[in-house]
Amino acid sequence: MSDSKAIFLKDAAVNAADGDQRAFIRKALGGYYTNRDLQKARYRDWERARDAASLAKWSAVNDLANVLEKFTANFERNGGVVHWARDAAEARAIILKIAEDAKAKAIVKSKCMTSEEIHLNDALEKAGYGVVESDLGEFIQQLRGEAPYHFVFPCMHVKREAISELFTKHLGTAPTDSPEELTMIARRHLRQLYVDADIGITGANFLVAETGQISITENEGNARLTAALPRIHIALSGIEKVVNKLDDLSVLLPMLATAGAGQPMTCYNTLYSGPRKKGECDGPEEFHIVLLDNARTRLLADPEQRDALHCIRCGACLNVCPIFKNIGGLAYGTTYQGPIGSVITPHLRGLKQWNHLSGASSLCGACTDACPVRIDLHHHLLHNRRNAAKESPTLFDRVFHHGFNFVIKRPWLFATGGRIFRATLPLLQKLPLPYMGAGMKTRDLPKAPSQSFRDQWKHQNV
Amino acid sequence: MRVSLFVPCFVDQLTPKVGLATAKVLKRLGHEVEFRSAQTCCGQPSFNSGQWDVAREAAIRALEVFRGAEVVVGPSGSCVAMMRNFYPELLKGTPHAAEADDLAARTFEFSEFLVKKLGVTDVGAKFAKKVTYHDGCHALRELRLKEEPRQLLRAVKGLELIETDEGDTCCGFGGLFSAKFPMISTAMVQVKGGALARTGADFVVSSDPSCLLQIGGWLSREGKPILPLHIAEVLANDA
Numbered sequence: 001m002s003d004s005k006a007i008f009l010k011d012a013a014v015n016a017a018d019g020d021q022r023a024f025i026r027k028a029l030g031g032y033y034t035n036r037d038l039q040k041a042r043y044r045d046w047e048r049a050r051d052a053a054s055l056a057k058w059s060a061v062n063d064l065a066n067v068l069e070k071f072t073a074n075f076e077r078n079g080g081v082v083h084w085a086r087d088a089a090e091a092r093a094i095i096l097k098i099a100e101d102a103k104a105k106a107i108v109k110s111k112c113m114t115s116e117e118i119h120l121n122d123a124l125e126k127a128g129y130g131v132v133e134s135d136l137g138e139f140i141q142q143l144r145g146e147a148p149y150h151f152v153f154p155c156m157h158v159k160r161e162a163i164s165e166l167f168t169k170h171l172g173t174a175p176t177d178s179p180e181e182l183t184m185i186a187r188r189h190l191r192q193l194y195v196d197a198d199i200g201i202t203g204a205n206f207l208v209a210e211t212g213q214i215s216i217t218e219n220e221g222n223a224r225l226t227a228a229l230p231r232i233h234i235a236l237s238g239i240e241k242v243v244n245k246l247d248d249l250s251v252l253l254p255m256l257a258t259a260g261a262g263q264p265m266t267c268y269n270t271l272y273s274g275p276r277k278k279g280e281c282d283g284p285e286e287f288h289i290v291l292l293d294n295a296r297t298r299l300l301a302d303p304e305q306r307d308a309l310h311c312i313r314c315g316a317c318l319n320v321c322p323i324f325k326n327i328g329g330l331a332y333g334t335t336y337q338g339p340i341g342s343v344i345t346p347h348l349r350g351l352k353q354w355n356h357l358s359g360a361s362s363l364c365g366a367c368t369d370a371c372p373v374r375i376d377l378h379h380h381l382l383h384n385r386r387n388a389a390k391e392s393p394t395l396f397d398r399v400f401h402h403g404f405n406f407v408i409k410r411p412w413l414f415a416t417g418g419r420i421f422r423a424t425l426p427l428l429q430k431l432p433l434p435y436m437g438a439g440m441k442t443r444d445l446p447k448a449p450s451q452s453f454r455d456q457w458k459h460q461n462v
Numbered sequence: 463m464r465v466s467l468f469v470p471c472f473v474d475q476l477t478p479k480v481g482l483a484t485a486k487v488l489k490r491l492g493h494e495v496e497f498r499s500a501q502t503c504c505g506q507p508s509f510n511s512g513q514w515d516v517a518r519e520a521a522i523r524a525l526e527v528f529r530g531a532e533v534v535v536g537p538s539g540s541c542v543a544m545m546r547n548f549y550p551e552l553l554k555g556t557p558h559a560a561e562a563d564d565l566a567a568r569t570f571e572f573s574e575f576l577v578k579k580l581g582v583t584d585v586g587a588k589f590a591k592k593v594t595y596h597d598g599c600h601a602l603r604e605l606r607l608k609e610e611p612r613q614l615l616r617a618v619k620g621l622e623l624i625e626t627d628e629g630d631t632c633c634g635f636g637g638l639f640s641a642k643f644p645m646i647s648t649a650m651v652q653v654k655g656g657a658l659a660r661t662g663a664d665f666v667v668s669s670d671p672s673c674l675l676q677i678g679g680w681l682s683r684e685g686k687p688i689l690p691l692h693i694a695e696v697l698a699n700d701a
Contacts, residue, residue: 009643012643012645012646013645016645016646016648016649017645017649019652022649022653026653322631322632322634322650322653323646323650325653326646326649326650326653327646327649359639359642359643360639360643360646361636361639362599362632362634362635362636362639362640362647362650363510363599363636363639364599364603364632364636365599365602365603365604366599366603366630366631366632368603369603382509382510382512384512385510385511385512386512386514387512388512389511389512389513389514390512397511397512397513398513401507401508401511401513401516402516404503404507404508404516405505405508405516405519405520407502408471408502408503408505408520408523409502409519409520409523411499411500411501411502414471414502414503418474418475421475422475422476434641435638435641435642436641438641438642438644439640439641439644441644441648442644442648442651442680442683443640443648443651443676443679443680443682443683444678444679444682444683445476445675445679446476446477446675446678446679448475448476449476449477449478449479451478452474452475452478453469453473453474453475453478453481453482453497454469454474454497454499456478456482457481457482457485457497457499458499
């Protein structure tokens with residue numbers, strides 16, 4: 001068993017047994033379902049909008065090299081600097097070098113899951129820079145010293161009282177149970193940090209090839225301050241975030257907001273078009289983009305699962321996933337939680353180490369139906385399972401399934417085996433058999449009938 | 463029509479009454495029903511475990527078993543989805559591809575067969591009980607059946623259908639998933655089973671007998687006063 005699997009099994013078991021926490025998560029998502037359905041109903045045809053969004057991503061991902069080239073040419077024409085990073089280490093080195101060249105001291109960051117993926121905060125802090133997360137949820141998680149719980153709602157699992165205590169401990173503020181007051185505390189704390197920061201690091205929701213612009217969508221306005229106030233703006237993005245045309249955003253932005261958060265549109269939708277130009281009174285002096293591969297090209301090379309690169313990180317698949325809701329986001333141990341994380345993590349970080357996430361699914365398919373860009377999520381979990389069985393078969397699985405196959409290939413043996421199985425079921429339930437024991441711990445089996453269907457049918461139809 | 467029954471392996475061994483009820487309803491509607499005893503398991507446990515070479519053998523066997531059958535009808539959304547959607551995927555690019563597509567087109571889930579193929583919603587059943595419905599995920603999302611079983615239930619005399627607030631939530635069975643990840647599977651059935659029990663219904667009805675094993679198993683362990691019942695058993699009841 002891989003280490004990551006052992007940790008997963010332990011954490012998932014603890015969380016799945018925590019009824020209060022699970023109820024809290026379900027309650028937290030309750031309003032989302034109502035709002036999402038309300039907003040979906042405002043589309044003339046949500047299913048056709050999904051087709052359009054999927055096509056927009058498909059046409060960019062399936063021509064990625066050319067579309068990226070067009071994006072970078074236009075980005076440079078706008079005055080920006082393009083950096084390519086093959087992996088996390090290269091991306092960290094590029095950002096550290098920019099910070100060093102700029103003699104930076106303080107760095108402010110807006111929400112960027114790609115930075116979680118490359119463990120950027122750790123690297124910056126080790127190099128002596130102060131880094132502060134400016135997204136409220138990420139700020140709370142940073143104070144807690146914990147990874148994001150959900151890649152859209154990073155602290156959805158934290159109760160209000162805990163946030164108040166956290167602020168009291170770290171910021172010295174008076175306890176409060178008002179969400180507005182808690183937001184204001186963070187806001188007051190963060191405002192000066194934007195002014196003091198030398199570098200602002202953001203992610204990117206979309207890279208528009210046609211115009212060389214970066215699209216960032218957010219609800220708090222913190223990304224705008226992060227991008228606009230410091231001297232240097234660094235955007236870090238996976239290469240798959242590129243789209244062909246500005247017009248593609250007309251479907252992708254509203255769908256991202258509706259599918260992910262049940263909003264008609266996210267509050268702030270900004271397009272960043274390069275550094276401050278001559279005659280402009282604000283904006284950063286330097287604008288960098290770090291384009292990260294980090295095994296995305298490995299996924300691109302797999303035609304069966306390539307559509308996983310369509311992901312716009314809306315989080316809809318997490319919100320509807322019964323696994324996510326019952327084990328929580330932290331148990332995954334991955335940057336990207338939920339169904340999309342279970343699909344892509346084996347590609348990004350190794351199938352052998354991470355295939356257990358593909359196994360930990362009832363394959364209910366709620367994720368696939370929720371995905372605004374039509375990623376075939378639950379079938380990809382099956383594909384990962386198949387690839388893992390081929391790549392690193394386990395002896396137990398081979399013996400179990402070949403043994404089972406030996407029986408079902410022979411109807412007489414199946415019938416006889418079934419008879420013995422039914423006759424000894426009360427005893428079997430007490431033995432520590434693989435699979436059976438675990439299944440019986442919390443559930444009963446029906447009393448075995450004395451005759452199987454095939455026996456009864458024979459007697460009725462002679 | 464001559465209907466060839468596709469009886470899931472666990473129905474054969476653990477809940478044969480579901481298979482018998484399916485045959486009873488079809489016969490009552492005037493169809494000839496056969497059971498080809500060479501059938502065993504559709505291979506889904508191996509398929510879902512990634513053992514596609516093993517599952518492929520089971521699929522090829524099923525093609526042989528049901529060769530020449532006019533229509534194949536199974537009382538399980540999950541097992542029918544295996545035949546309908548996954549056999550063609552498993553056998554794509556093999557000499558069996560065409561036959562897999564052909565079998566897929568002739569195979570129906572029980573409620574689907576009644577409503578979509580035969581155009582029947584009232585099968586003349588009586589059942590004066592309160593029931594709630596559980597959508598099995600394979601029936602709902604692989605076969606896209608949601609209204610069909612409900613149309614059938616609404617036509618049953620005396621039956622009161624109560625929907626739950628977790629109607630299309632997964633019960634957490636997922637085949638071997640329930641045994642490989644029992645803690646997650648149990649948490650899921652707590653959510654689902656709890657919602658079903660809260661409806662106050664006498665029975666939880668589903669077109670998927672595997673979900674009913676999971677849900678019924680948990681309800682029984684928890685001592686909840688609501689019993690699992692397959693839709694064929696409801697429709698077979700005419701007294």
